[in-house]
Amino acid sequence: MTERKTHLADLSEALAALEKSYEAPLAINNLESAALPNRRAVIEAYSHIPPLIYLGFYAEHPVGPDNLAASLAAHAEPAYEGFVHQISRAVAYRQHVHHDACFAQNFAHEATLSLFRALPELRHMLNEDCLCTFESDLAARSVEEVVFSYPTLRAITAHRIAHILYRANVPMIPRILSEYAHSMTGIDIHPGATIGRRFFIDHGTGVVIGETTEIGDDVKIFQGVTLGALSTRRPSATDSPRTKRHPTIEDRVTIYAGATILGGDTVIGADSVIGGNVWLVSSVPPKTKVFGRAREEAPES
Amino acid sequence: MTERKTHLADLSEALAALEKSYEAPLAINNLESAALPNRRAVIEAYSHIPPLIYLGFYAEHPVGPDNLAASLAAHAEPAYEGFVHQISRAVAYRQHVHHDACFAQNFAHEATLSLFRALPELRHMLNEDCLCTFESDLAARSVEEVVFSYPTLRAITAHRIAHILYRANVPMIPRILSEYAHSMTGIDIHPGATIGRRFFIDHGTGVVIGETTEIGDDVKIFQGVTLGALSTRRPSATDSPRTKRHPTIEDRVTIYAGATILGGDTVIGADSVIGGNVWLVSSVPPKTKVFGRAREEAPES
Amino acid sequence: MTERKTHLADLSEALAALEKSYEAPLAINNLESAALPNRRAVIEAYSHIPPLIYLGFYAEHPVGPDNLAASLAAHAEPAYEGFVHQISRAVAYRQHVHHDACFAQNFAHEATLSLFRALPELRHMLNEDCLCTFESDLAARSVEEVVFSYPTLRAITAHRIAHILYRANVPMIPRILSEYAHSMTGIDIHPGATIGRRFFIDHGTGVVIGETTEIGDDVKIFQGVTLGALSTRRPSATDSPRTKRHPTIEDRVTIYAGATILGGDTVIGADSVIGGNVWLVSSVPPKTKVFGRAREEAPES
Numbered sequence: 001m002t003e004r005k006t007h008l009a010d011l012s013e014a015l016a017a018l019e020k021s022y023e024a025p026l027a028i029n030n031l032e033s034a035a036l037p038n039r040r041a042v043i044e045a046y047s048h049i050p051p052l053i054y055l056g057f058y059a060e061h062p063v064g065p066d067n068l069a070a071s072l073a074a075h076a077e078p079a080y081e082g083f084v085h086q087i088s089r090a091v092a093y094r095q096h097v098h099h100d101a102c103f104a105q106n107f108a109h110e111a112t113l114s115l116f117r118a119l120p121e122l123r124h125m126l127n128e129d130c131l132c133t134f135e136s137d138l139a140a141r142s143v144e145e146v147v148f149s150y151p152t153l154r155a156i157t158a159h160r161i162a163h164i165l166y167r168a169n170v171p172m173i174p175r176i177l178s179e180y181a182h183s184m185t186g187i188d189i190h191p192g193a194t195i196g197r198r199f200f201i202d203h204g205t206g207v208v209i210g211e212t213t214e215i216g217d218d219v220k221i222f223q224g225v226t227l228g229a230l231s232t233r234r235p236s237a238t239d240s241p242r243t244k245r246h247p248t249i250e251d252r253v254t255i256y257a258g259a260t261i262l263g264g265d266t267v268i269g270a271d272s273v274i275g276g277n278v279w280l281v282s283s284v285p286p287k288t289k290v291f292g293r294a295r296e297e298a299p300e301s
Numbered sequence: 302m303t304e305r306k307t308h309l310a311d312l313s314e315a316l317a318a319l320e321k322s323y324e325a326p327l328a329i330n331n332l333e334s335a336a337l338p339n340r341r342a343v344i345e346a347y348s349h350i351p352p353l354i355y356l357g358f359y360a361e362h363p364v365g366p367d368n369l370a371a372s373l374a375a376h377a378e379p380a381y382e383g384f385v386h387q388i389s390r391a392v393a394y395r396q397h398v399h400h401d402a403c404f405a406q407n408f409a410h411e412a413t414l415s416l417f418r419a420l421p422e423l424r425h426m427l428n429e430d431c432l433c434t435f436e437s438d439l440a441a442r443s444v445e446e447v448v449f450s451y452p453t454l455r456a457i458t459a460h461r462i463a464h465i466l467y468r469a470n471v472p473m474i475p476r477i478l479s480e481y482a483h484s485m486t487g488i489d490i491h492p493g494a495t496i497g498r499r500f501f502i503d504h505g506t507g508v509v510i511g512e513t514t515e516i517g518d519d520v521k522i523f524q525g526v527t528l529g530a531l532s533t534r535r536p537s538a539t540d541s542p543r544t545k546r547h548p549t550i551e552d553r554v555t556i557y558a559g560a561t562i563l564g565g566d567t568v569i570g571a572d573s574v575i576g577g578n579v580w581l582v583s584s585v586p587p588k589t590k591v592f593g594r595a596r597e598e599a600p601e602s
Numbered sequence: 603m604t605e606r607k608t609h610l611a612d613l614s615e616a617l618a619a620l621e622k623s624y625e626a627p628l629a630i631n632n633l634e635s636a637a638l639p640n641r642r643a644v645i646e647a648y649s650h651i652p653p654l655i656y657l658g659f660y661a662e663h664p665v666g667p668d669n670l671a672a673s674l675a676a677h678a679e680p681a682y683e684g685f686v687h688q689i690s691r692a693v694a695y696r697q698h699v700h701h702d703a704c705f706a707q708n709f710a711h712e713a714t715l716s717l718f719r720a721l722p723e724l725r726h727m728l729n730e731d732c733l734c735t736f737e738s739d740l741a742a743r744s745v746e747e748v749v750f751s752y753p754t755l756r757a758i759t760a761h762r763i764a765h766i767l768y769r770a771n772v773p774m775i776p777r778i779l780s781e782y783a784h785s786m787t788g789i790d791i792h793p794g795a796t797i798g799r800r801f802f803i804d805h806g807t808g809v810v811i812g813e814t815t816e817i818g819d820d821v822k823i824f825q826g827v828t829l830g831a832l833s834t835r836r837p838s839a840t841d842s843p844r845t846k847r848h849p850t851i852e853d854r855v856t857i858y859a860g861a862t863i864l865g866g867d868t869v870i871g872a873d874s875v876i877g878g879n880v881w882l883v884s885s886v887p888p889k890t891k892v893f894g895r896a897r898e899e900a901p902e903s
Binding site: 377418578 | 631638778
């Protein structure tokens with residue numbers, strides 16, 4: 001009992017010191033705000049987006065013309081409310097205009113609406129991503145298996161959503177979504193990356209695609225591929241942080257596992273094939289095959 | 302207020318367009334079905350399998366002869382019901398025989414029973430996997446630490462379960478389980494891969510083991526190892542998708558980090574050692590040591 | 603109905619065999635104990651630690667001088683109780699002194715207190731980690747984005763906590779925490795590793811940092827870097843398992859993606875730069891630049 005009391009006294013003391021540490025001028029303090037978005041709430045709002053896109057895969061009961069609208073609304077409402085709330089917090093925080101809740105609210109409604117308006121076209125794109133994955137991966141047994149379990153589809157779904165919010169200038173939220181997908185799949189795509197139609201990533205663990213990467217249509221990449229920057233120095237205040245630092249991959253390029261392609265001026269020409277573990281820091285013309293090792297006889301999968 | 306009304310009207314319009322997008326002939330629509338398995342329910346059913354295998358690690362209260370059966374039943378019931386329900390949905394969907402619920406139900410009971418019947422032998426295998434991991438990894442302090450925290454044991458447990466369902470011809474569910482484990486561990490093992498006893502994967506992130514890989518007993522592999530296929534073209538309709546496309550690894554082989562071994566005809570002979578980052582697309586005889594780089598003095602861990 | 607009865611009888615039989623398998627002398631049985639820590643409960647206790655460190659990012663309501671103590675206490679209490687409970691189980695189990703609950707309890711209180719006492723200084727360190735990440739990564743838009751979404755900060759927060767418990771000789775729990783972070787981020791840091799101030803890991807997937815690694819201040823590493831051991835044979839009983847087996851990285855070293863540095867005697871001198879995919883098993887003096895490939899023109903990111 002005495003020991004128990006001592007422990008509690010020690011804990012009180014430790015907590016007092018912890019409380020005091022919030023008086024120091026730390027960037028991580030952020031107490032006054034508390035208008036910051038909440039990571040868990042963002043992910044909760046996002047969790048209703050895949051059901052809007054792939055409704056049949058999430059429905060617990062049959063869905064038909066009679067209850068389609070109601071089934072969509074059951075996900076659309078929490079998704080909409082959640083994104084509006086979290087985006088308005090993020091914007092209010094960035095603008096340091098907590099009192100102008102009206103501006104933040106309107107911005108959040110418009111950004112969320114732009115996301116919802118994009119969904120029908122997004123469903124066509126993701127349907128193509130899905131079919132292309134099924135055709136590209138011999139191990140896939142059905143399109144359904146791809147939707148249920150393939151990390152490429154989870155990653156590209158999250159990326160296409162995050163990219164819409166990124167282009168709408170929403171702060172913080174796009175990166176929370178992309179890092180959530182990274183955590184689930186091992187595929188790290190910055191929300192700023194521009195990715196064309198029918199994109200396929202096999203296996204995916206360790207893939208890194210940087211912010212200013214541009215990827216054409218019908219591109220396939222394998223696990224461990226990096227599309228990165230040559231230098232990571234933060235530029236002077238006069239430079240834009242969105243200077244093109246990452247490569248451009250043209251249509252119908254295939255990049256095998258572990259290849260590293262770096263630099264904002266690097267362009268991989270259309271219909272090229274980049275072999276496993278190749279290291280590239282300069283452009284190659286269309287239809288080039290680059291294999292880094294003599295003994296490499298064929299591309300890997 | 303007016304703005305609020307406008308936002309709601311805009312949202313209604315966006316939702317109407319989304320609803321309309323379900324009229325297009327997209328592979329991802331799948332509305333009539335709604336007999337599809339539910340990914341979350343599959344993972345929930347699976348979550349009761351590790352407690353059946355490693356009961357002492359999950360029990361919140363002491364377990365002894367008196368309450369062992371009851372403690373097992375508490376997990377066996379939801380696991381059994383969950384798998385039967387999800388497997389019967391998957392089978393009914395594949396067969397396009399939604400009306401013949403009886404066939405799907407029986408198939409699901411038999412497949413789930415085959416899983417439960419395999420558990421006692423599986424416990425012996427996983428016990429060996431666990432002991433072998435403890436002996437192979439100098440950083441392991443206890444067998445308990447291995448069961449609690451090692452990704453290799455999470456991945457191989459899920460794989461051995463998924464493989465039983467794969468061999469029982471269960472559609473979709475095995476891949477949902479293997480991609481769930483991939484998401485948790487970064488280790489991507491296709492449910493079709495055949496893996497012998499006392500298997501050990503160190504660290505594991507980025508490991509890829511393809512569908513037709515055959516692995517003998519006492520094999521050890523490290524992070525970033527790929528056992529893959531040379532070509533990923535989907536074969537013509539007359540080819541079987543289960544043609545052997547991935548390598549065979551014989552007993553007591555060790556493969557260090559980042560090595561890539563490709564091709565269905567590639568056989569790594571017993572007792573061989575493959576060095577870090579080595580790239581192999583042809584067979585090596587037993588007891589071979591393959592190191593790719595002159596300056597590589599010793600295997601990595 | 604008859605079939606249903608048969609299935610139930612078959613299930614009963616399978617469960618009886620499963621129950622019987624607990625009679626075999628398997629290392630994974632562990633029934634009597636049931637004093638083992640519970641992985642889920644450990645992670646639940648840990649989930650209250652980041653809010654103590656980054657309170658503003660977790661608070662759902664504004665926090666100020668009036669309610670700071672209460673807001674901290676709301677997380678401190680479940681964190682403290684949870685860690686004390688789980689640590690005392692782990693210690694009691696290791697000591698095989700289940701009856702001496704008092705020793706285990708006191709040990710657990712002291713270890714948990716040492717963690718709480720370390721929090722104020724830890725907040726300063728993590729604040730530096732955070733600022734350094736923001737300055738190092740051109741893609742970061744704000745310090746808030748780093749705290750919310752960067753895997754490096756999730757991994758280093760969990761590591762610094764796990765390392766405190768590791769140094770306090772707490773069994774099992776530190777590794778549960780580090781593997782939890784590994785699962786979330788793809789970054790595998792053994793709790794024994796010693797890591798200096800202002801540490802930054804970019805992207806992170808596939809990073810492995812071994813138990814006896816020593817890392818100085820201002821070190822930056824990229825995805826896929828391994829700081830590992832040369833040999834993984836378990837030493838004879840007279841050897842200590844904590845012999846230095848992993849490298850030492852001095853201040854201000856940068857190690858680019860995919861580099862592998864191995865061995866307990868390997869020292870990377872201060873201000874060195876190790877290029878992408880380089881393989882190193884011996885020391886290099888301060889200010890060395892090691893690039894493995896002729897065509898490599900510049901470091902990757």
